[in-house]
Amino acid sequence: MIVIMQTGATSDNIEGVVRRLRENGLRAQISWGEERTVIGVLGTGFPPELEHSLEALAGVERVTRITRPFKLASRDFKPLDTAVPVDGLAVGAEGDFVVMAGPCSVESREQVLQTARSVRKSGAAVLRGGAFKPRTSPYSFQGLGEDGLKLLAEARAETGLPIVTEVLDVRDVEIVAAYADILQIGARNMQNYPLLREVGNTRHSVLLKRGLSATIEEWLLAAEYIMAGGNLNVILCERGIRGFDSQYTRNVLDISAVPVVKRLSHLPVIIDPSHAAGKWYLVKPLALAAAAAGADGLLIEVHPSPDHALSDGPQSLNLQNFDDLMCALQPILAASGRRLAGGRLEPVSA
Amino acid sequence: MIVIMQTGATSDNIEGVVRRLRENGLRAQISWGEERTVIGVLGTGFPPELEHSLEALAGVERVTRITRPFKLASRDFKPLDTAVPVDGLAVGAEGDFVVMAGPCSVESREQVLQTARSVRKSGAAVLRGGAFKPRTSPYSFQGLGEDGLKLLAEARAETGLPIVTEVLDVRDVEIVAAYADILQIGARNMQNYPLLREVGNTRHSVLLKRGLSATIEEWLLAAEYIMAGGNLNVILCERGIRGFDSQYTRNVLDISAVPVVKRLSHLPVIIDPSHAAGKWYLVKPLALAAAAAGADGLLIEVHPSPDHALSDGPQSLNLQNFDDLMCALQPILAASGRRLAGGRLEPVSA
Amino acid sequence: MIVIMQTGATSDNIEGVVRRLRENGLRAQISWGEERTVIGVLGTGFPPELEHSLEALAGVERVTRITRPFKLASRDFKPLDTAVPVDGLAVGAEGDFVVMAGPCSVESREQVLQTARSVRKSGAAVLRGGAFKPRTSPYSFQGLGEDGLKLLAEARAETGLPIVTEVLDVRDVEIVAAYADILQIGARNMQNYPLLREVGNTRHSVLLKRGLSATIEEWLLAAEYIMAGGNLNVILCERGIRGFDSQYTRNVLDISAVPVVKRLSHLPVIIDPSHAAGKWYLVKPLALAAAAAGADGLLIEVHPSPDHALSDGPQSLNLQNFDDLMCALQPILAASGRRLAGGRLEPVSA
């Protein structure tokens, strides 16, 4: 930590900082600059509160941290990539690219099974589908709840695809974990700390979406909450951030998050182009971009009949368009020596 | 609702929209423009899903809603201002301006009592203080929990000030409600729907902070979640939104939210200048601006010794600075025929 | 400047930084931390390029500046407030609050004269009006040009109000300066460096609007461009920044800019609530907030018939609403011992 004093800070101010550091078992290295005095903090084990309390001292301009606030999530802590196990798969394993696909909401048995069979053929390795839905309006469809989970389980039994589904409520973690292979924490809940702790107490793999206006550091600190509970199986998912122009895209896909997270953390990172774009016709170019940028996989909304979807229809691919995307992905992955984790079975008929 | 077709939409496309409307018991009014066809939707009671499913139909450019998605929170629904009861007070009552003040976190008996006595004298009408703290890092101080609630209750018993304190976890609503006069929903939980529903099922007054990147409409829809449960006592609180420049302020205080919310909704709206600014020396000008703009009150962090605070020290006023602010507020309020709801007792000695 | 090395930076990396500093006549103070090495830079007169070139060296994580990049605009450089002379007035003078009002665009002789007379009566001290208009579309009304300047001059001759008007093109600085008392640099031109230099070479007072997504520091550096040419008469004007929600306001008024700029700089700062809000009914509360927050004045769009305005009609006050605002401003200003610089003459009849 470095404490930068105000221009005109007095020697009393400086002494105040030094005294506070000493009270915390730390030492100060003072650097008397031409314009400002800078105080380097030496020692270890200082409490996270110290940064702010130093900033509140008289004569202090600001305090700059030089270490990262996250630990378990950090590449400094674990230099090698983490591969998160999901049934027989591993998200983040070298050479593999994992596509998770399926409807926004589970709506009916037929819808889920038809989608599951089709995305499996096209090469998806995980089935997505929401049973508990976070909806902006209390008057919108809120999901089928446990009935939806059962339909997902049925689709898994038939297709062999593991399931990723969202958990919204700390009280539902147990039941969702009974059905799901991956617990999804949605963007709106990225800083729902009781929920993060609760999934951190399970040993289920977790897919943690980035909050709509979360910084990279806040996102990794949210992962840290889960990991601090002993659950190291966290998959990060970028799904678009809030921007100033939502006329043609719902959110702004922050594609840079992929290489930035890869540099800072050992955790796998995937992209959800559907929520980022908000329009189905933008999903394919964004998905290809994600693969080229080095993402470990994709999370994509697919619906047999998007214009009848109870949620997110405008951004859902139909079965054929999803198949087209999976075809187009293959040479992009091959360019970096990778392949679809599930493998394609056969072309979907139009 | 208005459906705007793409340039070049076919008559089949148009027919598809009309058919879908008819299936939902609605009528279409088609307007054949030079460049684009526009279809007005006539009728009532259409499901919220319809907007998106129309947008997913072939040939549709976009769908524009013309009614507001929130109802109970809307001024169209209830034209007169709502005054939310809090013990003997009412937030939003004509002529009254309610200042809620106290420490970010409850840290000790002495800290809470000293602060409560002092802010009471200065004219605060409600005591704030956090017992359950949402912290960005899992390694930061997380609050005293129920012990903190007990200290707040003791301060209320001594000073008569009602209490506003945050609830983070659906499982804590009952216990927090047992101690608090106002349940605070923090910015990070503005779209934590199970929590919104849970406080909506109580009859406690609720202070709902705006999410860091929530639009005005999303904020009012979050209030709608609470109100849909039958709890109409919602106080809205603007606390700064995320901006592109955090070098000198932590967030951007969206002062326009005050007149915008007043126009759209009957609910009272207050300002939290402490979280918006992130720096104590910015709190006073922002608080005065809030009063001049027509806010119904303020939520302010006050600590007897900000540089020893376990959270938010840099943005906390000390007791003297808070008293100065309360003095400065009075003529601003008088300019619009209002006064401090609690009333000042006597000047705090320096 | 402080150079923060990467975790795992080698002694060669550190030596590389030290050598580079020495080549620039500077000394290094090395601090060997537990996790990272930090190098303090001692000495003066380093070139602005050095920061970036150090950041490009091997093993460097990042470089933190500890001095401010602006000088002439800084309060460290000139501790006392600057009052910018405008005809007989001074913007930023203690106790005075300067309201600049008038139409977005000069449209006709009658429109300008009627507005000028009326705002003068209501207490405006400066007449605003655009002759050269920066319009988002090339097909929109682009202003009357020099004919517009002549109409402004006529209004000044009759009412005595000095004129503020925008200059868009370096080639027009001379002609605009021949008519205007204050040269306005619009938000879109805040980083039009040739234009900033050109007005910096005049001795005319300059009103510098903040760019739509300019940081406070970039804004003050734009002022620095003007001041570096020898023209110290710069008035800063906050007019709303780009935000993520433009449904109910055109931009986000960054009210905190007032106290932040007051702390960093000696230059006066005013608020333009009209462009921030984009809606006339939000102008009054925002204007009152600006006065309470300590702004030195306002820039307000007023039109005798807003629904016939050739630009910015929805955000223009009519003459009566402007008069109401000026009445309401007076007690707010009185609360801080200030008054309208021009003084009100008599009420405008409805």
Next chain:
Amino acid sequence: MIVIMQTGATSDNIEGVVRRLRENGLRAQISWGEERTVIGVLGTGFPPELEHSLEALAGVERVTRITRPFKLASRDFKPLDTAVPVDGLAVGAEGDFVVMAGPCSVESREQVLQTARSVRKSGAAVLRGGAFKPRTSPYSFQGLGEDGLKLLAEARAETGLPIVTEVLDVRDVEIVAAYADILQIGARNMQNYPLLREVGNTRHSVLLKRGLSATIEEWLLAAEYIMAGGNLNVILCERGIRGFDSQYTRNVLDISAVPVVKRLSHLPVIIDPSHAAGKWYLVKPLALAAAAAGADGLLIEVHPSPDHALSDGPQSLNLQNFDDLMCALQPILAASGRRLAGGRLEPVSA
């Protein structure tokens, strides 16, 4: 255009809108909804001002445009892709991918020639380099001016690479055009309308960067300014937009801009990953993503010795890293049947 009335708008209000439309030679189609009345506007040739003046009428909630404000830049106007000629090349031609590379600033003869030779070998098709530099601080290096242009011309003569270089000042258009093959309009000047008009009056190809907080529509309207002068040779360049998190990237690369612009416009669009990222180690993944997303080319900063660069060192690739990138690009381009427009000559030796 559609006029949405307020809830509670009177028949007088509605009559006022209808009358105004009639005055402008337009017809109204009134739709009496349950909650609100909506007025469709029929007819052609209405002035751009009308939208705002309708919005200023009593009882009007808002006005929704249904046609796009740009024309010449629109795909509706010209359905087929435009290929912009640049010497022997064409940016946007089917199958070709044009990489423009070189230093941020022209600093010396040796630096420019060495870079030009090397990027030519690696497969760049255009040489970039700044002679007139827009710098945030007036105290930073401002470029070599015409001397820089001469060095670029020398590099072109030797390598055959056409030149793209920025023009900042309307008075410099002629001289820059005498040397450059492509006139670059920088992000800060995207709404510098006199400059846009001036380059619109030439017949030089123009590279128009997106402003830091420009919407897609504002960007295309800036292109429209150039095209309205008769110059249809506009290349659009996305270079990162301002976001809320600049800790690890300088800006946010809006990768979605590629497919969005391709849908709305016939103009070619390229990506500048260097300015978006601000860090050299992020350039390669972002460049590959751009190619996969369907961009027509790249603009990349390359310097023989980035840590000695007078500007933008941290984001510049060195010669070897640029060559690595160009190797990696080839299979990504091949996946969509494209190739580097210039072709690679031979590997650069390390």
